[in-house]
Structures are given as structure tokens and as C-alpha cells.
Amino acid sequence: METTTVKNRNEWYRLLPKMDELLAQDWAKALIDIYGRTPVMTALRTGLEQIREEIPGLYTKEELMDALKLYPAQVRKTLAMTNERHFKRVHNATGVVLHTNLGRAPMSKKLLAEVTQQLIGYSNLEYDLNAGQRGERYAHFNERICAITGAEDCLVVNNNAAAVLLMLSALGKGKEVIVSRGEQVEIGGKFRIPDIMDQSGCRRVEVGTTNKTRIEDYAEAITEETAALLKVQTSNFKIVGFTQTAEREELVALGREKGLPVLEDLGSGVLVDLSRYGMAKEPTVQDSLKAGVDLVTFSGDKLLGGPQAGIIVGKKCYIDKLKKHPLTRAMRIDKFTAAYLETLFCYYQDLRVAERTIPVLRMLSASKEELKDRAERLRALLLEEIERNRQVYDVHVLPESESVCISVVECESAAGGGSLPGETLPSYGVRIEGPRLHPDQVTERLRKGDEPVILRTLDGGLLFDVRTLEDEELPIVADAVARNIP
Ligand SMILES: *Cc1c(COP(=O)(O)O)cnc(C)c1O
Numbered sequence: 059m060e061t062t063t064v065k066n067r068n069e070w071y072r073l074l075p076k077m078d079e080l081l082a083q084d085w086a087k088a089l090i091d092i093y094g095r096t097p098v099m100t101a102l103r104t105g106l107e108q109i110r111e112e113i114p115g116l117y118t119k120e121e122l123m124d125a126l127k128l129y130p131a132q133v134r135k136t137l138a139m140t141n142e143r144h145f146k147r148v149h150n151a152t153g154v155v156l157h158t159n160l161g162r163a164p165m166s167k168k169l170l171a172e173v174t175q176q177l178i179g180y181s182n183l184e185y186d187l188n189a190g191q192r193g194e195r196y197a198h199f200n201e202r203i204c205a206i207t208g209a210e211d212c213l214v215v216n217n218n219a220a221a222v223l224l225m226l227s228a229l230g231k232g233k234e235v236i237v238s239r240g241e242q243v244e245i246g247g248k249f250r251i252p253d254i255m256d257q258s259g260c261r262r263v264e265v266g267t268t269n270k271t272r273i274e275d276y277a278e279a280i281t282e283e284t285a286a287l288l289k290v291q292t293s294n295f296k297i298v299g300f301t302q303t304a305e306r307e308e309l310v311a312l313g314r315e316k317g318l319p320v321l322e323d324l325g326s327g328v329l330v331d332l333s334r335y336g337m338a339k340e341p342t343v344q345d346s347l348k349a350g351v352d353l354v355t356f357s358g359d360k361l362l363g364g365p366q367a368g369i370i371v372g373k374k375c376y377i378d379k380l381k382k383h384p385l386t387r388a389m390r391i392d393k394f395t396a397a398y399l400e401t402l403f404c405y406y407q408d409l410r411v412a413e414r415t416i417p418v419l420r421m422l423s424a425s426k427e428e429l430k431d432r433a434e435r436l437r438a439l440l441l442e443e444i445e446r447n448r449q450v451y452d453v454h455v456l457p458e459s460e461s462v463c464i465s466v467v468e469c470e471s472a473a474g475g476g477s478l479p480g481e482t483l484p485s486y487g488v489r490i491e492g493p494r495l496h497p498d499q500v501t502e503r504l505r506k507g508d509e510p511v512i513l514r515t516l517d518g519g520l521l522f523d524v525r526t527l528e529d530e531e532l533p534i535v536a537d538a539v540a541r542n543i544p
């Protein structure tokens with residue numbers, strides 16, 4: 059008996075399909091169209107290898123036939139898994155508009171669609187189509203930025219940290235730059251103003267104290283060696299109580315008197331007066347330039363709502379110096395950023411259009427009625443999905459006391475991204491709670507799902523703040539949540 063089985067098994071190996079036979083089959087050809095020949099061959103071979111290894115443990119030929127029947131599906135699954143992208147869209151139900159871990163400013167579908175058309179194939183990135191000669195990559199948006207901010211000139215580099223480093227390197231290297239002790243801040247991700255100042259090669263002269271710096275402190279510190287006065291927007295924390303800072307106007311007057319440029323790192327560069335949306339007034343880029351600051355730097359992907367970038371606006375004589383500095387070439391933006399910025403600033407020409415189009419502004423300016431309506435729609439979709447899942451999977455209905463409770467609640471969202479410290483915005487969300495609900499477990503499952511949803515847990519329940527969810531995301535979120543709650 060024993061010998062026959064082994065002999066039979068040896069024959070079974072001959073039942074395994076050959077590679078050329080497999081490649082001639084329609085399902086394999088279809089996979090090659092999607093994934094290409096080499097990955098498909100690798101997956102086919104791996105799958106066969108697995109079946110081959112299983113043969114010694116099989117008892118009947120039927121078992122082998124079953125394994126071969128499952129083989130195409132197995133190959134498909136392997137290919138889908140190896141082809142899965144690590145970089146994914148996630149659904150942000152935290153209510154934090156500028157979430158540093160979630161890519162800061164969300165990108166706009168509309169803007170991306172427009173920009174994609176410009177980026178396919180070649181472009182006039184550095185080509186002047188009128189003159190038929192070399193052009194500048196900054197020419198696409200310079201005039202627009204200047205028109206909106208009121209600046210004489212501008213320059214854009216990779217991010218705001220780079221902008222600050224460039225500004226200090228070009229104007230302060232080997233000389234002294236005066237800054238208040240109250241503004242020697244850490245922004246996050248280990249970006250510290252004092253480190254950047256040291257890196258630029260300027261000598262850091264700190265004046266005043268943590269809570270108080272007067273204009274006289276700057277005046278007394280000025281020497282022959284002083285190159286500039288630096289102001290930093292302390293955008294991620296608040297010092298309250300016995301405090302004082304020198305006003306922009308005072309710094310500008312002092313700079314003018316001594317012939318020194320006043321530089322400002324504005325951090326979250328906002329172009330819109332946020333008090334329109336019921337938030338505290340954050341100085342706008344225009345305010346800073348109007349006060350006479352010579353160079354202002356700010357981020358592209360914070361409150362501006364654009365791509366990662368460091369935008370420098372101000373006096374032409376200083377921008378010219380920055381343009382000539384070798385670091386500028388090392389920090390230059392790519393074509394995606396150039397195209398996205400031009401389109402973004404086009405929409406900024408009309409505030410009402412900007413509020414409708416740019417996701418950050420749309421989220422910050424959303425009215426309470428709008429948010430409440432969206433939360434109610436999310437709740438309705440959720441109930442629908444849960445009911446549908448019950449019917450499909452024939453799950454028995456839990457008694458009232460054990461099932462989850464889904465309600466629309468008021469909550470607080472935040473601007474985030476190190477902007478508007480301590481400020482929250484009244485918002486609406488959907489809250490889910492129940493005796494059989496394990497918030498941490500559901501949160502983890504939603505995070506690891508095909509359509510990852512990031513949310514907050516609150517007092518033993520789940521909270522989905524709808525401020526940071528677009529309408530088109532509601533059905534996706536409802537589906538993911540319905541599949542993951544008891
Ligand atoms: C965020 C921020 C930065 C860094 O900007 P990135 O665009 O992230 O490089 C620098 N300074 C201030 C004050 C900031 O708030």
C-alpha cells in the first residue's frame with residue numbers, strides 16, 4: 059500500500075501545469091496586461107511552488123485538484139498584495155484641519171485635476187514661450203503672489219524651514235541677527251529657530267526674556283556687526299499673563315533708523331482675515347508687509363492651503379540677494395509645486411471662490427448649519443449601512459440595550475499645524491457608543507482598513523468630526539464604520 063501512494067504522488071507532480079501552458083491561459087494573460095510579465099511569472103511560480111510543497115501532505119487526488127482550482131485566485135491575491143501602495147488616501151475624522159501626520163493641508167480634487175493636465179508630458183517650466191528662450195520657474199506665479207500680498211517681489215523654496223535658512227544665510231552670514239528670547243521656539247519635527255539661525259552661519263543675539271521683550275532691548279543690542287532684526291511668529295503656543303513683545307511697526311521704525319532689514323518668519327502665512335470665521339485674528343501676510351517688514355516667509359501647506367513650499371515675499375533688493383545665493387538652487391521647487399501654486403493663487407483672487415475651492419478655507423469657513431447637516435447625513439448613511447449589513451449577513455438584531463447608539467453631537471475642531479494655539483472651532487460630529495463597543499479596537503481596525511479612517515475616541519465612545527470630511531467621503535466612511543462596529 060505504502061509504495062503505491064508514494065508512486066501515485068510522484069504522478070501528481072506531473073499534474074502541475076507548466077509555465078508556458080499557464081501563460082497561454084486567458085486569466086494569466088489578463089493579469090499580464092495589468093501587472094506586466096515578470097511580476098506575473100514570479101507570482102505564478104511562487105503559487106506553484108506552494109502547491110508542490112503541499113503534495114507530500116495530501117491524501118487524495120481531489121485535494122490536489124481543489125488546490126489547483128484555487129490557484130488563479132491565489133495568484134491574483136499575491137499580485138494585488140505586492141502591488142498595494144504604501145502611500146494612501148486617509149479619511150480624517152479628527153476635526154484637526156492641518157494635521158501634520160496626515161499631510162497637513164489637504165489637496166483639492168479640482169486643483170489637482172487642473173494641474174494634472176498641465177503636468178502631463180513636457181511643460182514650459184523654464185521656457186518663455188513668447189520669447190522662445192529660457193524662462194524662470196518662478197515666473198508662473200510671481201506676479202500673482204505679489205498682486206495678492208502687496209509685495210515687490212517673491213521667491214519660493216521647498217518649505218518654510220528652508221526659506222528661513224536661506225533668508226538668514228543670504229543676509230546674515232558672519233554677522234549678527236537680533237531675535238527675542240520669547241521667539242526662540244521649536245516648531246515641531248525638531249525644527250528649532252535657534253538651530254536654524256546657527257546653521258545659517260549668522261551670530262544669534264538673543265534679547266529680552268521669555269515673557270517680555272521691549273523695542274529698547276533690540277535697540278541696545280545693535281552694533282556695527284548687526285545684519286538684521288528677526289521676528290518669529292510663535293504660532294504653536296501662547297504665553298499669557300505678564301507679557302510684552304515689540305510691535306512690528308516699532309521694529310520696522312528701528313530697522314529704518316539703523317539701516318537694517320526686518321525679517322519675519324510668519325509660519326502659517328494666512329492671506330485671509332480669520333476673524334471672518336469666528337477665530338482670533340492672526341496677522342496676515344499683507345498686514346506684515348503693510349507694517350513695513352522687509353522680508354516675510356511662510357509655509358505653503360499650512361493655513362494657505364497649498365502644496366509644501368516656503369514662500370518669501372518682500373523688498374526686491376533683498377529677494378535679489380536670495381535669488382543669487384547657491385542654497386536657492388539646492389532648495390528649488392519642482393514643477394508640481396510651481397503649477398499647483400499658480401492655480402492656488404488664481405483662486406485666491408476672489409475670496410468667495412477661494413473659500414469654495416481651497417479645502418483648508420472651505421473647512422475653516424464651514425458654517426454650523428452646514429456641519430450639522432453633514433453630521434446628520436453621515437448618521438443616516440451609517441444607519442442605512444448597518445441595516446444593509448444585517449440583512450446581507452443575516453445577523454440577528456441585538457436588543458436595544460446592547461446595540462450601539464449613534465447620535466449627532468456638538469464638538470470642537472482645531473486648526474492644527476502649529477497655528478492658532480488654544481483656539482477651537484465649534485463643530486458637529488457623529489458619536490457612537492455602546493456596551494459592546496471597544497473604542498480602541500474599532501479605532502485600530504478603521505486605521506488599518508482598505509479605506510483608513512482616523513478618528514478620536516472620547517469618553518468611551520467614537521467621535522467623527524465632520525469638519526474635516528468632504529461630502530464625497532461620507533459614504534466611504536459610513537461603509538468602513540458599519541463593517542467594524544458590533
Ligand atoms: C511651521 C513653521 C515653520 C516650518 O515650516 P515648514 O513649511 O514646515 O518647513 C517655520 N517657522 C514657523 C514659525 C512655523 O510655524
